[in-house]
Amino acid sequence: MDFTWIKLTIGAIATIGLYSVLYRENKFYRLIEHIYLGLAAGWSITALWTESLKSTWWDKMVGTPTASGQPGTPGYWAYILLLPIGLMAYFVFSRKNNWVSRIPIGIILGLWAGQQADAWSKKFLPQIAASMKPIIPNDAFIVPAGTGPTPGSLYVSQAVTNIIFLVTLLSVLSYFLFSFELKTRFMKGMTTTGRWLMMIGFGAIFGNTVMTRFTLLIDRMYFIWIEWLITGTFKM
Amino acid sequence: MADLAQEERTFGEKLQSLPRQVLYLILIVVISASVIASKFAGPALVLPNKPGNNAIEFYATVMNVPEGSTVAIQSDWTNSTRGESAGQLESLLRILMRRNVKFMVYSLADPQAPQVARDTIARITLERKLKGEREYKRWDDWISLGFFPNGEGTAKSIQSDIRKAFKGKRDVSPEGPRDVYQSPVLKNIQTLDDLGLYINITASKTIDVLIERLKFKPARFGDFEVKNKLGSMCTGVMGPETVNYYSAGLLFGLVVGLNGVVEMETLMENGVNWPEGKKTVEYAKDKQLVVPGWTGKQNYARGTSYYFALHTGMALLILAVLAGNIGMWLARSGKGKNA
Amino acid sequence: MNFLIAQAPATPPLNFWNGDNATAGLWIKIIIGLVLGFALMIGLLFAPTRMRRPIVVTFTFLAGLFWMVQWLWPRAGEGVTEPTNATEGVALWLKDALPVVTDFANILTAFLLGLGIYSLVSIHGKRLIKKQTDWVFSGILLLSIVIMMIFGYADWLTRLGEGAAKVELVPGFWNRGRDLLFDGMLQQMDAAMFSLIAFFILSAAYRAFRIRSIESTILLSTALIVMISIMGAIVFMLDSAAAPVSNNLKLSEIAGWITGSLQTPAIRAINFGVGVGALAMGIRLWLSLDRGGVSG
Known part of the structure; x- marks a missing residue:
């Protein structure tokens, strides 16, 4: 053993x-x-x-200290102030002084909130730019699968794909953003299409989630049968 | 009465109402049998896999990082996703260690994550040691920087001044704990762009934190062009969202879930457009790009061991959904009575 | 704000904000700081009710303001270390302050993470003391916390000195104990707990995944294609069968097309909607526009 x-x-x-x-x-x-x-x-x-x-x-x-025990990096006493500020959060369990806990929580949320505009621009501007795809073809009908596109050319099939990309993006966006009542038939159709296309996203998420969850189970069965029993216990 | 009710149920209704314990048992048996079969069948059960462009680009970039440079590995996973994340980190470590690339590892997500990452590094180090390969040494070849509870602020700090972001952090050296900036791993890193690559292995949305805060300049590794030094290895759950970032050019490459691990192992064995590989993995976007592999080395590992079971598990789920739907149609149409 | 020098690379000069390691002077400053900090905390407990909201709003606003200014203020030129005008001076100050603010955020977040643990200990401590239902389990939970803390900390201590390299080769009692508790138990339990979801997914998919509407049909079809495209052996077989007809009919091509042309824009649009929501929420939180939010 x-x-x-x-x-x-x-x-x-x-x-x-x-x-x-x-x-x-x-x-x-x-x-x-x-x-x-x-x-x-x-x-x-x-x-x-x-x-x-x-x-x-x-x-x-x-x-x-230094390796020889002499003072090395100096200490900065103001860091101690973070202890009482941090402990204020624990007043969340107090009925009377519950509000004090909102100070450290507010600081952390404020630090998060203050970054959001910058974060939004860094995350979404490149995505918006990448979504501006050309839709007017200038080359043959279909790009053969398994070959790369020729620089500067846009096949008809690629143009159709790009149009589908843009329609999907805009219709899902319209479903997501226009939560008020829509009166025109075009917009109603757009949001309905958006709802359907959104299901493609959810379907992909479901498929990938199944992969993850099953892999975790496979890992456990591998641990039990192979790592513990076959290799660990029977040394096979 | 219960028995009578049971007898009166149609085949369609029966097909929809298997007891959950029966389903669980079938799942355990199928997965266990598949895992054991993979173990004993060995190379005979190495199933084919066609790596996608996202995985090929990830592999090609990691394979082109200059030898001796430093890669930042932000390891944001624990054993709760061992099945996927462990295989991802293991394959990455095998490549980095074979190519003598230094790395630093830390987490912005979980207090358990740094220790889990160190354990994984220890496993791969031992694997190399047993094969008589050079031992990767902490401090000289890699360092651990611990856990940063506020990921958003830390990422900002790394972007602003990497020399100050880890100030005060100490790691184990042969002479005891020392300032991490004295380590050969961080000694020559002055700015974020001095890093070879920045790779996030995650089971959550921490890649968003990085995309929102880190901005790399385009770089060249010899003839190889890198538009962005940020790469991701994520779980399947996070895959669809992260694919979106990859397709917008925010990541140099992407490895998703167990399938991604298998893709990496396939690429390590066969390379990209590499004539010496056992099988040819084609990269249609750039047929001139040739990236070698390490045919015959320890490439097929955790991913390959789990892949057959993933097939059978998925097939079982598809069958279960089909059975439920067929049951519903039969019950609705009144067919299958007294079957 | 000279304590920002804590981040400076060379050993900084001594001043009011700092002191040499392990000297009485520094400790006295720390103790005075601690007393002042607690005095401030106790003082806040007696703040009049009408002052509470403004206090929280101020702290939240100032915290957010730092990052907003940091984002909007013009940067100093690359390599500039000495300011030539006030704008550059502020820019350099903001750059120096950034790692300190990050330190503060890391430290405060670490204290906040302790809230969950405090809550867990408090609930199970009460159950144990009052011998309520399942008090034995609560006792085991508290014991597990203590044992893990002892072994985790002791293991860390053994790795601090010059003997750290030795620990890797010949692990001692504390190292083995930590290994057993962390790798042998906690990590295995972590993996097992999360793997249980596979069973529930199978059961839920079997019972609830029905083709009843256009939406569910689309969802199910996409999920099916994604799942099959993950199964390399099936993809290989179907691709081989389609290859003589047309490369464009290969499953890997079809799955890739769905991912690139339908799945990605759909998820990008969802993400965009969530992003706009997060931005709006960030602004509302920063300016304390929600009365039910942190500002009360």
């Missing part, structure tokens, strides 16, 4: 314990579930300190 096998076995028991809920809710599942939550919370506390706060907050506040 080596350490690796013990580690794998504990992991396998935990996996089976969590899977037992598929049959029905039971005490074994509840036990593993609570251990899972506890370990995750425990690691978060540790990692918030070791991976983040120690270097970002503490070391900058108290400074760091």
